[in-house]
Amino acid sequence: MRVDRVRLSNFKCYGDADLRLDRGVTVVHGVNGSGKSSLLEACFFALYGSAAVPGTREDVIRTGEEDCAVELWFTHDGVDYHLERSLKDYGDRVSHDCLLEGGDASWEGPSAVDTAVTDLLRMDADAFVNCAYVRQGEVNKLIHATPSERQDVIDDLLQLGRLEEYRERASEARLGVSDVLTDVRGQRKTLVEQVEAKEDKGLHDSLNDLETELEETRSDIARLEENLDEAETTRDEAQAVLDDQEEKRETLESVAADVEELQTDIAETEREREELKSKLRDRTDELDALCEERDDLLAEADLPDATDLPDDVDADDDEALVDYRLSELESRSEALQERINELSVDIGSKTDEAERLAERAADLESEADERRESAADLESEADEAADELAELEAKLDGFDDRIEAHREAFEDAPIAFGDAETHLEDLREDREERRETASERRTEVETLRNRIEEAEELLDQGKCPECGQTVDGSPHVDSLEEDRAELESRESDLADVEAELEDLDERIDRAEDLREAERAVENLEENRRNIEQLREEKAANVEDRRARAADLREEADELDTEATETREEAERTREAADELRSDLGEANGEQAEVKAEVETLEHLSDLFGEIAATEGTVERLRDERESKAELNEERRERLSEKRERKSELEAEVDEGRVDTARAEKERAEDYIEQATEALESLESEEDELRDRIGGVRKELSELESLRADRDALDERVAALESLYDEAQDLQEMYSDLRAELRRRNVETLERMLNETFELVYQNDSYSHIELSGDYELTVYQKDGETLDPEQLSGGERALFNLSLRCAIYRLLSEGVEGAAPMPPLILDEPTVFLDSGHVTQLLTLVETMRSEYGVEQILLVSHDEELVGAADSLVHVEKNPTTNRSTVTRGERPIVGLD
Incomplete structure (x- = not known):
């Protein structure tokens, strides 16, 4: 993976910024607090969204703005991608939109884009910072981690956690099969007992x-x-x-x-x-x-007089007068509230201004001290300038040969040097047009094929392909041959377009190489001009430095005077704020009086409503x-x-009549009662016999069903026993595979770690580093004694951790499913714990990762002059102290480096 370009809008300390990045080693430099790390965080945020930055989403948006956006252009595995992610603050919520486009696909929405990026890079945000992105202050993160945490990090990067997940699934499946098998065996035993019991009954x-x-x-x-x-x-x-x-x-x-x-x-x-x-x-x-x-x-x-009322308010309508007066008072209250708010804002502004002026005075005094210290440093640096000129002369050697080597790529090229970018864009446009044409041709071919197949099917049935009537005597049969001829022509056209696409792909690959050669030449020429400019400036009159030292001392005196004046202005601003506080008290008092009158009138307005409601109730009761x-x-x-x-x-x-009818009814009912009892007894006997017959028949049916169920359970027990054995074999296979892969990765990582540490740590104190199967790290001295990495010095520990990070990066690049496209190697302030000697070793590590291990792009954030001089490309970040806004430029060196 290679980051080609990043564009920012209102991201943290940036307003608008647009930066192109090239292959090789790029150093982002600038003074502390200028926004160097924020530039890298923007790239990280574009890829992984909110998970990539600390704090809340609101913290990402530049202070005073409502939205921010980051666009990222990158190339991954030969495919160009464009990613745009934006936030908008609505006060009560922050919306999050993003879009990723690349190849012939696109993804929209945070969830879809986050999943797509994780799948492309084969790592999520945590894995990215554990492998490719060493954040500022986190260089010792892995050495401070426990072996268990280190194992989780590396296993997650190598995707071994999936094997454990699969093993657990197989184990759960085996246990599930065991439970089912036990249950089925119990069911079979019960069925056998039931069959035997029913066979003994003589049904x-x-x-x-x-x-x-x-x-x-x-x-x-x-x-x-x-x-x-x-x-x-x-x-x-x-x-x-x-x-x-x-x-x-x-x-x-x-x-x-x-x-x-x-x-x-x-x-x-x-x-x-x-x-x-x-x-x-x-x-x-x-x-x-x-x-x-x-x-x-x-x-x-x-209440207002009739002379003070507008025409639409009836002077005889008390309720209307109350509403009008309320409206007046509410307007007055709003005006007073606006005045209170304005005074509060002015007081806050004056107070802030006073504090800012006080801080400015302190800053001026501090700056005066810094100017005096800088003056002393300039006088010392003047003596060292001659030695530095010789070093710069040595760096200029070899630039022309490297530039000419890249220009040779254009000797047999179809374009001149400088036209590669335009040529590549033209070819890509041609390819896109050809792709659209090919898509159209495929649709036409598919349509013709479907029509021909339908026609042939109708012909086989004896019907015309156009009108559906019988073929005999139809004038439309001949159109099938025309379709076949048209299909052959369309297929030929499609083959020609696909051949043109293949040729365009080859020409685009060649054009991309030429474009990279142009960029390499531009970077080399730009770096040569930078070094020549630095040499010319350092070769200037050394006495100018001493003159500047004198100027700095004069400036320090002026700054002291300005600091005194600023403190006096701060005191005047505080007095103005106190006067505004008095005005605020008066406005608050008047506001309280207005609110009291509003409450009385609102109660009166409520009484009008209650009276109307009560009058309605009286009328309703009547x-x-x-x-x-x-x-x-x-x-x-x-x-x-x-x-x-x-x-x-x-x-x-x-x-x-009632007495006579009642006597006849009683005689009939007595007989019915006696006969009914006898009938019920017989019917009960009949029902009992029916139930017993039904029970016997049911038992006979159940006997047959039980025999069939018993036979089916015999077959199911055999199948479950086989499935149990297969699940157990699968569980053991995943466990063995994970252990074997971890062993191989540990061996490979240990070898790569030793190769890298031996390269950067060049002394005779240490023999080698051991990484155990449990991911415990041990440093062996030449005398055989062991050390915990925590016992190394600060610089050695930092180099050790950088070596471990680079070894993990190499392992992922070379050891997961063969060679894999990896993201750029990003180091944010890696020299914090390094002295000058260790910085040289860091440069050796960076150069080796690029030249020997093929890391296409390395991004370094540092203000170290030695790293700046060794870079292929330079990016300078500067913050405007007035607007507090950062800007970014390519190929410029910081002022400190020129002094």
Whole structure:
């Protein structure tokens, strides 16, 4: 993987920045706090989103802005990708949008893009910082980790955790099969016992005996049923007489009940009317009290005069006057609140300004001290300038040969030097056009093929391919041959376009090589110009440095004077803030008075609503009382009608007929009861016999079913036993495979770690480093004694950890499924714990990773001059102290390096 370009908008300390990156070693330099690390964090954020940066999403957006965006162009495994990720702060939430495009695919949305990047690089954000991105202050991260944590990190990078996941799945499957097998064996044992028990019962003989007894019982039941029919007829005739008399008696009782109910309802309604009368009196009193309170408040309220009212406000409408006054007071309150807010802001601004001026005064004094120290340093550096000139002359040797070697690539090229970028873009546009043409041709070919296949099928059925009619005598059959000829022509065109695409791919590969050669020449020429410029500047008059030292001392005196004046201005600003606080107190007092009047008027406005509601309630109670009076009039009319009907029914009831019918019914019911008991007994015997016969038949059916289930379980037990053995074999295979892969990786990582540490740590103190199977690290001295890496000095420990990081990087690049495209190697301030000698060893490590181990792109963040001089490309980061905004440029050296 290679990062080609990054563009920032409102990301942390950056406003707008656009940077192209090249192959080789690129050093990002600048003073502390200028934003160097933020530039790398932007690349990391583009790839992995919020998981790549500490803090919240809001922390990423530049202070004072509402949104930010990062665009990243990178090449991975020969495919160009463009990734854009943006945030927007809405106050209560932060939206997150992103889009990744590359090859013929695209992914949209944070989840889809994060998954795609993880799949492309075969590592998530944690794995990225554990392998390729050494953050500032985290160079010793792996050495401080426990062996278990180190094992988890490396196993995760090598994707060995998946094998453990698979082993656990196989183990869970084996245990699941074991549980099922145990259950099935228990089921089979139960079934065998059930089959044997049913076979011992003699079920067929029992079935014959029960069926004979059932026929005899059915004959007795038929005889009793005939006698019961005759008795039921007599009972029903007597019951008809009783029912007729009972119906008249019930009607009489119902009418009597209606009379009583109407009398009760009339009395209840009269009672309710008295209650409504009491409620009406209470609500009338309540309305009078509300009106009195309203009138009192209106008398006290400071309402506007008719002359002060607009035309749309009625001077005689108290409620409208209150609403108008409330509107005035709310406007006044809002104006006062705005004034309070403005004063608060001004006070805060003045206070902040005073503090800033005080800090500025302190900074000026500190800067004056720094100028004096710089003056002393300049005088010392003047004596060293001559020696540095010789070193720069040595660095210039060899640049022309390297430049000419890259220019030779254009000797047999179809374009001149400088046209490679345009030529490559033209070829890519041509390829895109050819791809669209090829897609169109494929669609045309597929359409023709489908039409021909359909036509041939219809012809086989004796029908015309165009009209669907029988072929005999049809004039449309000949169009099939035309389609076949057209298909052959389209296929030929498609083959030509695909051949052109292959040729364009080869030309694009060649054009990309030429473009890289151009960029290499540009970088070399730019670096040569930088060194020549540095040589010319260092070769300038050494006495200028001493003159600058004198100027710095004068500037220090001026800064002291400016610091005194700034402190005086800070004191004046504090006094202005105190005056504003007095104005704020007055505004707050007036605001309290307005709020008190608003509360009174709001209560008065509520009274208008309560009065209207109470008036409605009084009217409703009056209407309800009148309605109940009308209802009682209707009930009295119905009461008179019910009394007349009651007298008629009392004359129709005949007690003599009732007694005769009741006696006949009792005789019939006695016989029915006796016969029914006998019939029920016989029917019970019949049901019992049916149930017993059904039970025997069911048991016979169950016996056959149990035998079939037993045979099926025999087969299932055999299958589960085989599956259990296979799951156990699979579990052991995953366990053995993970152990073997870890052993191989540990051996390879130990070898690579020793090769790298031996390269960068060139003394006779240490023999080798051992990495155990449990990922414990041990350093062996020449005398055989062992050391924990924590016992190394600060610089040695930093080199040790850098060696471990680089060894892990090599292992991933060379040892996972063969050679794998890896992200750039990124080192953020790797020289923090290194002295000058160790910095030279770091340069050796970086050069070896690039030249011998093929790391295409290495990014270093450092202000170390030795690293800056050894870079293939330079990126300078600078922060404007006024706007606090960082800018980035290529090929420029920091001012400190020129002095």
